[in-house]
Structure formats: C-alpha cells, structure tokens
Amino acid sequence: MSAIASSPATVHYREAFARLQPQLGGTASLRVAAMQRFAELGFPGARDEAWKYTSLRRLESRRFVPAAPTTTSVDVPPAFVAQRLVLANGSAAGPVPAAFGGFTLGTLQTAPEDQLLRTFVGGGTERFAALNAALTIGPLLLSTAAGQRSDDVVQLSLVTTGTGPTLASPRIAVRMAPGSRARLLLDHVDDGAHEHFTNAVLDIELGAGAHLTLYRLQRQGERAFHIERIESRVGENACFVLRDSQLGAALARLDTHVSLDGRAAGTEITGVFLADGSRHLDSHVLVDHRAIETTSLQDYRGIAANKGRGVFNGKAIVHAGAQKSNARQVNRNLLLTPGAEIDTKPDLEIYADDVQCSHGTTTGQLDPEALFYLRSRGLSEPEARSALTRAFAGAVMARVDEPVLARHVHDELDRRLVRLLEGSV
Amino acid sequence: MLSIRDLHAQIGVRKILKGVNLEVKPGEVHAIMGPNGSGKSTLASVLAGRAGYEVTKGTAHYLGDDLLALEPEERARRGVFLAFQYPVEIPGVNNAYLLKAALNAVRKQRGLQELDAFEFLALIKDKMKLMQMDESFLSRGVNEGFSGGEKKRNEILQMAVLEPKLALLDETDSGLDIDALRVVATGVNSLRSPERAIVMITHYQRLLDYIEPDFVHVLSDGRILRTGDKSLALELEKRGYDWVKQEASAA
Numbered sequence: 001m002s003a004i005a006s007s008p009a010t011v012h013y014r015e016a017f018a019r020l021q022p023q024l025g026g027t028a029s030l031r032v033a034a035m036q037r038f039a040e041l042g043f044p045g046a047r048d049e050a051w052k053y054t055s056l057r058r059l060e061s062r063r064f065v066p067a068a069p070t071t072t073s074v075d076v077p078p079a080f081v082a083q084r085l086v087l088a089n090g091s092a093a094g095p096v097p098a099a100f101g102g103f104t105l106g107t108l109q110t111a112p113e114d115q116l117l118r119t120f121v122g123g124g125t126e127r128f129a130a131l132n133a134a135l136t137i138g139p140l141l142l143s144t145a146a147g148q149r150s151d152d153v154v155q156l157s158l159v160t161t162g163t164g165p166t167l168a169s170p171r172i173a174v175r176m177a178p179g180s181r182a183r184l185l186l187d188h189v190d191d192g193a194h195e196h197f198t199n200a201v202l203d204i205e206l207g208a209g210a211h212l213t214l215y216r217l218q219r220q221g222e223r224a225f226h227i228e229r230i231e232s233r234v235g236e237n238a239c240f241v242l243r244d245s246q247l248g249a250a251l252a253r254l255d256t257h258v259s260l261d262g263r264a265a266g267t268e269i270t271g272v273f274l275a276d277g278s279r280h281l282d283s284h285v286l287v288d289h290r291a292i293e294t295t296s297l298q299d300y301r302g303i304a305a306n307k308g309r310g311v312f313n314g315k316a317i318v319h320a321g322a323q324k325s326n327a328r329q330v331n332r333n334l335l336l337t338p339g340a341e342i343d344t345k346p347d348l349e350i351y352a353d354d355v356q357c358s359h360g361t362t363t364g365q366l367d368p369e370a371l372f373y374l375r376s377r378g379l380s381e382p383e384a385r386s387a388l389t390r391a392f393a394g395a396v397m398a399r400v401d402e403p404v405l406a407r408h409v410h411d412e413l414d415r416r417l418v419r420l421l422e423g424s425v
Numbered sequence: 426m427l428s429i430r431d432l433h434a435q436i437g438v439r440k441i442l443k444g445v446n447l448e449v450k451p452g453e454v455h456a457i458m459g460p461n462g463s464g465k466s467t468l469a470s471v472l473a474g475r476a477g478y479e480v481t482k483g484t485a486h487y488l489g490d491d492l493l494a495l496e497p498e499e500r501a502r503r504g505v506f507l508a509f510q511y512p513v514e515i516p517g518v519n520n521a522y523l524l525k526a527a528l529n530a531v532r533k534q535r536g537l538q539e540l541d542a543f544e545f546l547a548l549i550k551d552k553m554k555l556m557q558m559d560e561s562f563l564s565r566g567v568n569e570g571f572s573g574g575e576k577k578r579n580e581i582l583q584m585a586v587l588e589p590k591l592a593l594l595d596e597t598d599s600g601l602d603i604d605a606l607r608v609v610a611t612g613v614n615s616l617r618s619p620e621r622a623i624v625m626i627t628h629y630q631r632l633l634d635y636i637e638p639d640f641v642h643v644l645s646d647g648r649i650l651r652t653g654d655k656s657l658a659l660e661l662e663k664r665g666y667d668w669v670k671q672e673a674s675a676a
Binding site for chain 1: 473474475476496497498500501502506507509512513515516517518522523526527530531534566567583587
C-alpha cells in the first residue's frame with residue numbers, strides 16, 4: 001500500500017484493515033484496492049459540496065475498531081414479520097440458511113466475489129462504500145429466480161454491537177432475476193452500549209420486469225453514527241420501491257442512487273425523517289433516467305425539532321435520449337420548534353426535450369389556524385400539534401404497506417412527538 | 426351564563442371592540458348583527474380564545490369563571506363551542522379522529538367515561554343523519570375538499586356531538602344556498618334547550634327566518650348600539666344599519 005492520505009483517521013482505518021485482513025474472506029487484492037480508494041478519497045473536507053450541510057468532524061475524530069467476525073449472539077428487538085435473519089456487525093450469527101423467503105442466500109464462500117464486494121463511482125459516499133468493501137465481514141447475496149414472486153416481507157435486522165466503539169460494515173447485495181418480485185425489510189439497530197459507527201451498503205439490481213420493495217427503518221441509538229449507500233440499477237419495466245424511515249442515530253447519512261437503465265424502468269423513493277433532540281439526519285437521493293419512458297417519484301417528509309437538523313438533497317437527471325420520462329420530486333419539511341433547521345435542495349437536470357418533470361419543496365411550521373381549530377374542539381396543544389405532525393407525515397406513511405412496521409413507525413413518531421411537544425409547551 | 430362587561434379588544438394597535446356589554450342566560454338565543462367590520466367576528470374570536478387579539482379592558486365571565494383566562498381547549502372542554510366562519514381544512518387528520526378526541530375531551534371534563542369506537546359510532550350516526558352527511562365523510566380529512574355548505578354542516582355536526590352549553594355561531598349562514606341553510610338551521614334548532622345558550626353572529630336577517638332569536642343586538646363600530654326582539658332584525662332588513670347608527674349618534 002502506498003501512503004496517499006495523511007489524515008490520522010485514514011491512517012487509523014488502514015492500519016486496522018491491515019490487522020484485520022487475515023480474517024477477512026475474499027480475494028485480498030479486491031479488498032486492498034477498495035481500501036486504497038478510501039484512503040485516496042479520505043474523509044470529506046469542509047468544501048465538499050456533497051457534505052455541505054453535514055460535517056463529519058466528530059466522526060473523523062473517533063477511532064472505531066472495525067468489527068471482526070464473531071459468533072456471539074446479540075439482543076435484537078422483536079421481528080416485524082415471520083421471517084427474519086439477524087446480522088451482527090454485518091455477519092450472520094449462525095450458519096446462513098440457503099433460502100430466505102423467496103430469496104436464495106449467497107456468501108463469500110458460495111457467491112461470486114465481484115457481486116459481493118463492488119465499489120461505486122461517484123457521490124459523496126463513494127469513499128464509505130469503498131471502506132465498506134474493504135472491511136465488510138459477512139456480505140450477503142440475496143437473489144431470486146426468474147419469475148419467482150413472493151409477497152411475504154422478509155426482514156434483515158442489522159445490529160451494530162461491540163465491547164467498545166465499533167465500526168460495522170454490513171453489506172447486502174440483491175439480485176432480482178427477470179420477472180421476480182420480493183419485499184425486503186431492513187431494520188438498523190445497535191446495542192446502544194457505545195458510540196458505534198455503522199457503514200452500510202446495499203447493492204441492488206433488478207432484471208427486466210422485476211419488482212422490489214425495500215422497507216428501511218433506521219432506529220439506531222442516540223449515540224450512533226450511521227452512513228449508508230443504496231445503489232440500485234433498474235432494468236426494463238422493472239420497479240424499485242424504497243420506503244424509508246430515518247428515525248435514529250446521532251448522525252445519519254443515507255445516499256440513495258437509482259439508475260433507471262431499461263425502457264420504462266421506474267422507481268418510487270419515499271421517506272420520513274425525524275430530527276429531534278440534537279440529531280443530524282441527511283438524506284441524498286439521486287435518480288438517473290437513462291432510458292425512454294422511465295418514471296421516478298421522490299417524496300420525503302422531514303421533521304425537525306429542538307436542536308435537530310435535517311438535510312434533504314433530491315436530484316433527478318434525465319439523460320439525453322430518455323424521452324417520455326417522468327420525474328417528480330416532493331420534499332416537505334416541518335420545523336416544530338425554534339432552533340431546528342432543515343436544509344433542502346431539489347435539483348433537476350434535463351437533457352431530453354420530451355419529458356415531464358416537477359419538483360416542489362416547502363419548509364414551514366404547523367398552521368396556527370389549524371392548531372386553533374383543533375384546540376377549540378378541546379384537544380390540548382400537544383395533542384393538536386401531534387395530530388397535525390402525524391398528518392404531515394401521513395401522506396408518506398400511507399405508502400408503507402407493511403402494517404406491523406407502519407404501526408411501529410407511527411407509534412414511535414407519536415411517542416417522540418408527544419414527548420417533545422409536551423416538553424416545549 | 427355569559428356575562429360580557431365593557432369589553433375592549435384590539436389587533437395590534439387597531440381597536441375593534443370598544444365596550445361590549447352582553448348578558449346571555451341559559452335557554453336564550455341571541456343574534457348579533459352588524460355591518461362588515463363592526464367587530465362581530467372579533468367578538469366570537471375573543472370569546473373562543475383565538476390568538477392575536479389583545480383584550481385591553483373589560484371582562485367576560487362564563488358560568489362565573491373568567492373566560493378570557495382560559496386556554497382555548499379549556500373553554501371547549503367546559504362547554505363553549507365556536508362554529509367557525511371559515512372552517513379549516515386539515516388533510517391527514519380525519520373527521521372521526523377529531524370528533525372522537527373532542528368528544529372524549531369534553532366527556533372527561535364532565536366526569537364521564539370515554540367512549541369506545543362502537544359507542545362513538547352509535548352516537549354520531551343519528552347526528553350525521555340529521556345533518557344529512559354520508560358516513561364516508563368520517564374517514565375523510567377534516568373539511569378536506571368539502572364544499573362551503575359541507576364545511577358549515579360539519580361545524581354543526583361537531584356542535585351536535587359535543588353538546589356545548591354555549592354555542593357561538595360565527596356567520597354560519599354565509600356562503601350557504603337555501604337548502605344547506607335549512608339543514609344547518611334544523612341542526613341548530615334541534616339543539617335548542619333550556620340549558621343551552623346560542624349566540625349567532627350574522628350579517629343577514631335570512632338565518633333568523635329559520636332560527637328564531639329571543640334577542641337581536643346590533644353591533645356597530647365595536648359597541649352594541651341597540652337591542653330588541655326579532656322584529657329589530659326585520660326592521661334592519663328594511664332600513665339598513667345606517668338607521669341604527671344615526672339614531673345612536675342622535676341619542
């Protein structure tokens with residue numbers, strides 16, 4: 001390894017990687033190249049446009065220990081659905097079953113490495129996806145057979161845990177064969193015992209006519225750092241749906257990149273985030289329309305309160321030749337208390353002439369007239385504020401068509417809203 | 426029940442109420458009429474506790490308590506109901522939720538058990554029929570996409586469900602066609618009772634053909650200039666508000 005970056009944090013992870021490498025599976029050269037890429041890019045600087053509103057100074061100042069393979073079992077919250085697999089720091093606690101709902105499971109021992117340890121070019125999280133590829137200990141490949149359709153939701157619980165501040169690098173690759181259909185729930189939690197750093201990667205490909213719904217719940221503890229990249233390539237007539245609930249961690253960043261590669265490929269990316277306390281939640285969405293008749297919808301609802309800070313950056317690029325495409329972006333933000341902040345930036349680049357694109361973004365407070373209306377009917381101020389805030393998130397929450405998960409997110413929003421509203425009035 | 430003495434209120438530096446006196450007893454129906462800008466809606470807003478109004482002088486007592494010292498929800502729970510002139514659309518909060526939450530808040534105050542979903546549905550079914558409202562309305566957002574008439578009917582439905590002691594109707598007749606006006610009036614009349622007082626604020630005499638008041642007051646430039654029975658409303662209809670103003674300034 002040549003010495004490229006001199007940042008103490010980068011040096012720390014390179015050294016940790018060198019110590020851990022004998023325990024990591026896969027071809028060493030792939031891992032080394034990924035580590036090299038991370039070292040080249042290093043942590044983002046203050047002038048990095050992709051990190052304009054999110055400082056990683058705190059994260060960079062910590063020295064997390066990359067997780068080593070372990071077999072100790074961990075405590076996890078109850079499952080939302082019948083079929084669930086628990087991954088501790090990215091690797092399965094026990095033997096990996098061969099099948100999981102409609103998916104076949106593959107590991108570094110059984111699946112092609114180039115599918116499991118890919119890096120991605122571009123975006124603010126390229127560095128972290130590379131770091132993940134270097135350090136991930138139990139990457140899983142979930143694949144479907146052509147035409148295999150399953151409506152059951154299967155859950156992956158990703159737990160970050162350790163006896164000291166730990167870096168977990170979970171990585172899930174999903175390969176949807178043509179005409180297949182699946183629903184996957186991703187639940188991010190941690191043990192709350194230490195300040196952990198979760199650096200996750202989802203690498204998704206949908207063949208022609210395939211359909212994947214990914215429910216994502218990030219509910220890590222108050223001290224957690226969380227960075228995640230969802231990379232998705234969507235083939236002809238295929239559709240990738242993401243229902244995101246970004247509720248936890250002290251600092252979280254999610255980059256979702258969807259490339260609509262085939263004719264009439266589509267995506268729906270909807271989510272809600274709640275930046276209360278002193279939470280910092282940053283969501284970046286980028287959709288590339290690369291073929292004709294492709295469609296995308298981005299709809300995020302952000303709520304911030306107290307010293308919480310939200311960032312939403314949604315972008316759609318309609319490339320030359322992607323005629324008759326339709327790109328819609330909506331981002332609505334609610335500031336519940338003074339001092340909270342949400343920075344939002346809708347962005348649209350169009351290089352085709354026969355397209356329909358729209359974007360709308362709003363940031364505001366609860367409507368005082370609506371508040372008064374509810375109070376004049378006998379609802380207390382916290383009740384009224386909570387009802388209006390739930391209504392605000394409701395349009396997006398209504399799309400979460402997994403009832404147990406939806407109930408949980410509703411209750412969690414309720415619980416936290418009532419707590420913070422009662423505290424503030 | 427409601428006793429208003431020398432009430433002065435303003436928005437910012439603009440003085441709107443300039444010494445209102447009004448006594449309302451249980452069982453009575455009062456109509457407050459007056460030209461635009463006379464302070465009618467301000468009076469309703471101040472009594473219901475809307476923010477943005479400063480009471481600079483005078484008092485309003487409700488059942489012996491200082492009404493103006495209570496939070497809006499506290500007034501509602503003790504039996505004061507304001508039917509809004511412009512009911513607010515609240516997408517995402519459904520009518521059933523609001524009705525149930527409001528009813529249970531009032532019941533709790535009265536020392537009654539909260540209603541469960543079945544009891545609640547049984548209770549509102551009749552009231553909805555009375556207001557000619559379809560059951561599908563319950564799952565819709567509060568006033569969301571309602572026509573003007575539907576919004577006003579919804580206000581009266583809420584009132585019928587909450588059974589207030591003191592109902593303030595702020596221009597409930599505005600924007601209603603004759604059929605909707607009849608439905609609204611039927612709803613209001615069904616709530617007339619010896620224990621309940623109703624104060625209707627209106628610009629036109631028309632509403633009073635359907636809901637007969639015991640007293641009619643003319644509010645002008647922030648003061649009640651004249652009080653009479655329902656014949657005063659008819660006289661106003663014929664002679665306009667200027668007549669009252671002139672008489673008042675002559676006196």
